Amino acid sequence: MSQGYGNLIAARLRRLAGTGRTGVLPFAGHAEGALYFSDGRVVFAESAGTPGPVTGAPPERAATLAALTGAAEPIADAALDLMQGRSSPSRFRSAKVPAAGLTDGFGVESLLAEVARRQNILEQLASTVRADTTVVRRPRPNLRGVQVSAFQWALLVRVADGSTARALAWDLRRSVFAMTIDVYRLMVLRLLSAVDYPVVPGMRPLGEPAGRSVLPMSFLRAVSTKNGGVR
Amino acid sequence: MLSPAADALLAPVAAIDGFRLASLVDAVTGMVVSSSVRDPDDLSLAAVAAGAADIVSVLTLLSSELGADDGLEDVMVTFGSRFHLIRHVRADGAQPVVLLVVLDRSRANLALARREIRDFCASIAS
Numbered sequence: 001m002s003q004g005y006g007n008l009i010a011a012r013l014r015r016l017a018g019t020g021r022t023g024v025l026p027f028a029g030h031a032e033g034a035l036y037f038s039d040g041r042v043v044f045a046e047s048a049g050t051p052g053p054v055t056g057a058p059p060e061r062a063a064t065l066a067a068l069t070g071a072a073e074p075i076a077d078a079a080l081d082l083m084q085g086r087s088s089p090s091r092f093r094s095a096k097v098p099a100a101g102l103t104d105g106f107g108v109e110s111l112l113a114e115v116a117r118r119q120n121i122l123e124q125l126a127s128t129v130r131a132d133t134t135v136v137r138r139p140r141p142n143l144r145g146v147q148v149s150a151f152q153w154a155l156l157v158r159v160a161d162g163s164t165a166r167a168l169a170w171d172l173r174r175s176v177f178a179m180t181i182d183v184y185r186l187m188v189l190r191l192l193s194a195v196d197y198p199v200v201p202g203m204r205p206l207g208e209p210a211g212r213s214v215l216p217m218s219f220l221r222a223v224s225t226k227n228g229g230v231r
Numbered sequence: 232m233l234s235p236a237a238d239a240l241l242a243p244v245a246a247i248d249g250f251r252l253a254s255l256v257d258a259v260t261g262m263v264v265s266s267s268v269r270d271p272d273d274l275s276l277a278a279v280a281a282g283a284a285d286i287v288s289v290l291t292l293l294s295s296e297l298g299a300d301d302g303l304e305d306v307m308v309t310f311g312s313r314f315h316l317i318r319h320v321r322a323d324g325a326q327p328v329v330l331l332v333v334l335d336r337s338r339a340n341l342a343l344a345r346r347e348i349r350d351f352c353a354s355i356a357s
Contacts, residue, residue, distance in 0.1 A: 065240065065355045068264050069257055069326045076262060113277075114262060121261070147294045147302065149327055151259070178259045178326065188292055219261035219281035219288075 005085050010112050012089060016040060017108035023094040030086030033078055036097045043105030044098045045078035050176045051169055052078065072106070077175040079111055080118045118177055120222040124215070129187060131166045131180045134195040135159060146189055152182050156191060184217060241267040243351050244332055249339030251313070254280045258287055258319065258327040274333060283317045283331035291319075305345070312336050316345060320352045 013035070016025065020040040027033050033047030046052050052074050082089075106114070122130070129135070137159050140146075148156070151174065158171055169179035186192040215221070244253040245267045252274055254266040261284045266276055290303050308315040314334040321327045332348055334341075 065255065065264070065320070065328060068240070068255075069328065072262065072264060073257065073260065073326070076260075117261070117277075147291055147300060149259075149321070151326070175260065178257075181259055185288070185292065217288075219284045220278065222261070223275075223277040223281045 006083065009083055009089060013042075013108045013112065016092060021092065022097065023092055024097070025092045026090050027082045027087040028090055029088050031081045031084070032087065033082050035079060035082065035089075036095070038097045038105065041105045041107055042075060042079070042111050045075045045082070047078035047081040049081040049166065050074065050077045051173050073175045073178065075106060076111070076114050076118065077177050080115050080177060083115050084119075117222050121217060121219070122177075122180070124217050124221065125180065125184050129165070129180065129184050129194050131169075131176050132164050133183075134162055134164055135183055135187070135192045136161075136163070136195055138190055138193050140190055146191070148186070148189070148191070149182075151178075152186060155179065155182055156186065159192065181217070188216070240265050240355065243354075244330070244348065245269075247332065247334065247339070247344050247347050249314075249335035249337070249344070250332070251335055252276065252279065252331070252333040254283070254331045255320075256280045256284045256329045256331065258284060258329045260326075264328060279315070279333065280331060283315070283329050286317055287319050287329045305348070307341070307345070310336070314339055314341055314344070316348055318348055318352050320356050 012025075016037055017040040022038050022040075023036075025035045025037065027035075027047070031047050031049040033045065033049075035042050036044035137156065151172070154172055155168055158168055165180040165183045166176050168174075168183070169176040172179070183192060187194065241253045241255065244250070250269060252266070252268045254276060255264045256262065257264055261281055263276065263280050266280070268274070268276055286306055286308075287303060290297075290306065294300055294303065302321075303319045305319070306317040308317070312335065314332075314336055316332045316334065318330045318332075319327065320330055330348065330352055332344070334344055
């Protein structure tokens with residue numbers, strides 16, 4: 001997202017928050033979708049580029065950790081997709097807000113900070129993998145001691161010709177952002193590699209001058225103001 | 232905070248002696264899911280939460296080299312005046328999360344706190 005364009009969207013979101021609006025802000029362009037506001041807070045978001053929440057969760061889990069992460073992650077994921085600079089918001093209109101499982105949602109400032117943090121992380125990964133980079137499994141003769149999560153195993157099982165983090169996210173109904181990070185971590189473990197993308201995590205990109213190294217992904221760097229991150 | 236449910240989730244941890252800060256962080260994305268802070272000016276929640284997620288990420292990636300292939304449980308970091316306790320929570324069917332708890336070293340009992348945190352994590356993972 002270009003700085004000027006991002007500032008325009010942020011200013012618009014702040015106006016909606018400041019006036020306590022309830023309704024929907026549609027986005028049109030490369031990624032179509034919408035941010036849903038309730039009393040000035042973003043309580044739901046959807047984008048054509050992200051899978052959205054898994055429906056049908058049992059109501060008794062609403063107060064559990066799974067319900068919290070399950071409700072928050074799709075909002076942040078869709079907002080990131082809508083605010084990448086490839087779509088633009090259109091006219092805000094009053095509308096009934098979908099039930100998102102959380103009554104409060106994100107405050108606009110929290111959501112903008114989270115989107116900026118994610119953009120910083122994606123910039124860190126950009127020389128290695130992006131959401132639309134095609135990946136393939138790598139044969140690894142010795143898997144002993146390698147730790148992968150249940151989600152990562154599910155991801156590995158589904159990798160096929162033409163797989164990308166975004167396609168896998170849709171397949172598994174997971175966040176595109178989370179899937180991109182899991183793909184990156186599996187590349188670090190040498191279980192996946194990117195097609196036509198010669199940079200391996202921890203190695204210097206082909207053609208890049210010696211002395212410039214690719215730093216591993218760091219959440220801390222993404223929020224450190226000293227390194228251009230956001231807090 | 233996302234909701235009153237998120238606030239209430241960490242209430243048992245906030246009752247631990249010497250409590251300063253607790254945060255549940257999505258281990259994959261690094262997003263703070265829930266947090267409880269005694270003094271907002273005391274620590275940067277974003278920085279300590281991100282640091283905890285990085286520590287878990289690095290140790291998990293290194294586990295095969297460390298010969299520890301049975302899963303990371305927790306990490307204890309000791310500073311002059313603080314304990315940082317980090318626990319990896321893997322809930323069935325849910326995204327793994329990291330619990331970070333910062334305690335005042337002069338008031339906390341590390342062994343007791345670790346047990347309380349372990350029990351809390353078991354309760355939210357089940």
